[in-house]
Amino acid sequence: MIIFTITPQQTTTSHIGYGCIHCGNFQFSVPIRYELMKDRYYGDWTACAVVHSYLMPLSGNVTETHFITEIELLREIEMEVKREIEVPTESGFSPSTGIYSSKWDTPLLPQTPFLSLPSFLLSKLPLQILSKPAFVDSKSGNSITYGELHSLTNTVAYTLHSLGIKKGDVVFLVSPNFLHFPVLVLGVMSIDAIFSTANPLHTRLELQSQIQDTNPKLVLTTPELQYKLNGLTSRPLVLIQDFLKQLVHSPEGQTLEVQINQEDTAALMYSSGTTGKNKAVGCSHRNFIAMSCQLRHVWDVEGEAHEETYMCVIQMFHMFGLSVFVCGVLAVRSTAVILDKYSLEKMLKGVEQYRVTRLPVVPPMVVHLVRLQDGVKRYDLGSLKEVICSGAPLGTDHMERFRKCFPKVRLSQCYGLTETSGPITLCDGVGGMCHESIGGLIPSYFQNKKDTSFAIDNEGWLQTGDLCFIDAFGLVYIVDRIKELIKYKAYQVAPAELEEVLSSHPDIIDAAVIPYPNEEAGEIPMACVVRSGTNKVEEDGIISFVANKVASYKKVRKVVFVDSIPRSPSGKILRRHLKASTLRQHLHLSSKL
Numbered sequence: 001m002i003i004f005t006i007t008p009q010q011t012t013t014s015h016i017g018y019g020c021i022h023c024g025n026f027q028f029s030v031p032i033r034y035e036l037m038k039d040r041y042y043g044d045w046t047a048c049a050v051v052h053s054y055l056m057p058l059s060g061n062v063t064e065t066h067f068i069t070e071i072e073l074l075r076e077i078e079m080e081v082k083r084e085i086e087v088p089t090e091s092g093f094s095p096s097t098g099i100y101s102s103k104w105d106t107p108l109l110p111q112t113p114f115l116s117l118p119s120f121l122l123s124k125l126p127l128q129i130l131s132k133p134a135f136v137d138s139k140s141g142n143s144i145t146y147g148e149l150h151s152l153t154n155t156v157a158y159t160l161h162s163l164g165i166k167k168g169d170v171v172f173l174v175s176p177n178f179l180h181f182p183v184l185v186l187g188v189m190s191i192d193a194i195f196s197t198a199n200p201l202h203t204r205l206e207l208q209s210q211i212q213d214t215n216p217k218l219v220l221t222t223p224e225l226q227y228k229l230n231g232l233t234s235r236p237l238v239l240i241q242d243f244l245k246q247l248v249h250s251p252e253g254q255t256l257e258v259q260i261n262q263e264d265t266a267a268l269m270y271s272s273g274t275t276g277k278n279k280a281v282g283c284s285h286r287n288f289i290a291m292s293c294q295l296r297h298v299w300d301v302e303g304e305a306h307e308e309t310y311m312c313v314i315q316m317f318h319m320f321g322l323s324v325f326v327c328g329v330l331a332v333r334s335t336a337v338i339l340d341k342y343s344l345e346k347m348l349k350g351v352e353q354y355r356v357t358r359l360p361v362v363p364p365m366v367v368h369l370v371r372l373q374d375g376v377k378r379y380d381l382g383s384l385k386e387v388i389c390s391g392a393p394l395g396t397d398h399m400e401r402f403r404k405c406f407p408k409v410r411l412s413q414c415y416g417l418t419e420t421s422g423p424i425t426l427c428d429g430v431g432g433m434c435h436e437s438i439g440g441l442i443p444s445y446f447q448n449k450k451d452t453s454f455a456i457d458n459e460g461w462l463q464t465g466d467l468c469f470i471d472a473f474g475l476v477y478i479v480d481r482i483k484e485l486i487k488y489k490a491y492q493v494a495p496a497e498l499e500e501v502l503s504s505h506p507d508i509i510d511a512a513v514i515p516y517p518n519e520e521a522g523e524i525p526m527a528c529v530v531r532s533g534t535n536k537v538e539e540d541g542i543i544s545f546v547a548n549k550v551a552s553y554k555k556v557r558k559v560v561f562v563d564s565i566p567r568s569p570s571g572k573i574l575r576r577h578l579k580a581s582t583l584r585q586h587l588h589l590s591s592k593l
Contacts (some may be wrong), residue, residue, distance in 0.1 A: 107293040107297035112262075116285050132146055134148075134336070137179040139340070143179075149182070152187070160187060167264075169218070171188045171196070172197070174219070176340050176341050182316070197317040200317070204232070213446065218235065266288055279451055292330070299332050309357050310360065320362075344365075358385065363394040365389075366411070373405045390423060392568075419455065467481065497554070498527065501545075507532050508531065511530065524557040524558060526556070527546075562578075
């Protein structure tokens with residue numbers, strides 16, 4: 001069985017023309033992803049917009065007809081790939097062997113065994129950088145210079161030490177972004193204690209689970225979140241504002257003598273938990289130091305990264321935010337403007353006011369920028385050079401719309417995991433060209449040998465759980481999460497593919513696809529849809545819209561209308577929440593098998 005996925009694309013004359021056996025239509029040029037057994041290939045081919053079981057080649061005069069079998073078609077396409085496609089050197093991929101060879105220089109990592117992340121970032125600051133702002137509060141304009149950051153980090157470390165916090169103890173921070181967030185992170189790590197954090201949106205039950213996992217010796221939070229944490233630990237809660245007011249300065253000339261090994265655990269960062277319970281990832285000082293070196297290696301190619309200004313709208317309790325704004329920004333000596341929580345208006349105002357040049361975001365923020373572009377035009381975004389998107393998939397439709405709305409701003413995408421201590425690839429989000437691969441890996445899941453052994457095999461390879469295919473250029477395309485595949489009869493359906501189709505509907509604001517139990521099929525794809533406020537689109541119209549764009553087994557067979565799609569701070573769809581809510585409601589909707 002050959003499976004085709006069709007997306008419109010401009011015709012290129014160098015490719016073989018294919019027409020449909022059933023209707024002879026050959027006027028559509030499309031990229032086709034096709035699968036035979038477990039082998040995957042990719043290429044641009046002229047094909048019928050309505051996919052049938054077989055295709056036929058057309059050569060020379062297009063009225064000439066040749067019928068071929070699926071196997072013959074596949075072989076001919078393979079030969080044409082080899083003849084016509086020049087594999088770019090950027091990927092380092094050899095089509096003959098299927099082996100990648102890195103084309104990138106490896107950054108030099110410090111080899112001394114005794115080194116902490118704070119020491120690596122702050123111990124050798126040049127004099128000219130001491131008065132430069134490292135972090136700026138977007139609302140108040142208050143800032144922390146590099147010199148102040150170094151001093152405050154030592155002060156926080158001494159204060160924690162005076163409270164009895166020592167090597168291996170966990171300090172648990174529950175708060176949205178604020179100016180001193182990075183100071184607390186570095187202060188905790190400076191005494192070889194372990195920093196951990198949580199999403200402030202978590203329920204009391206979810207926070208209780210993390211506290212039971214990590215057994216923190218100190219819990220820091222805000223007055224607004226205190227009610228969620230009261231009684232979850234036998235130790236008293238400490239409000240961040242009170243902690244900062246009572247900082248204990250070390251006696252003049254004295255510093256804490258703490259020997260920290262690069263292999264020591266620096267932080268426990270939690271995975272997103274989109275399909276199940278989130279897990280604590282143990283990240284060492286070596287992991288974060290390597291990430292700092294690698295981000296510096298990528299960002300500072302021309303030696304001018306210190307002149308950049310980043311906008312921090314990504315929450316730093318998430319690995320994307322922590323790695324970029326603590327490891328990356330400080331490694332290149334640039335400045336980060338911190339926003340406490342995301343709003344499009346606050347973000348744009350900050351970009352304009354502080355002349356932000358780099359903007360790391362998650363996919364919903366890109367969607368907002370495009371959909372509300374009339375409001376965006378009120379702000380001067382002339383300083384903005386690049387938007388860096390990560391945390392969840394971003395559909396090609398949204399990428400193309402962004403490129404048209406903001407032609408002077410480069411849209412890049414990062415791929416990374418909590419398990420890799422941050423981003424490991426950076427590529428052009430529109431053209432797909434890989435700019436850099438920057439590596440990294442975890443030591444283990446915290447106190448969870450079973451999941452660690454499942455995630456990392458005996459040879460040290462991390463099983464990411466992503467469903468991918470590789471094209472003829474050696475570029476990797478991430479389709480979906482394996483755990484999120486819908487098992488419809490004997491087929492596997494990727495929700496992300498259907499969500500991209502749904503996102504192209506003009507009357508749909510947001511959508512997610514989840515499996516719904518069915519006695520005959522096992523599971524069927526069900527779309528949870530957020531409609532625009534004024535439209536009247538109904539279930540049948542949406543089912544028909546999707547059916548015209550995908551193979552028959554992939555069709556959406558149920559639709560439920562919802563007020564919003566639950567997402568993680570990074571933009572990932574929280575499918576387990578959707579599944580739970582739909583099952584609780586006992587939806588009795590007709591399904592079309």
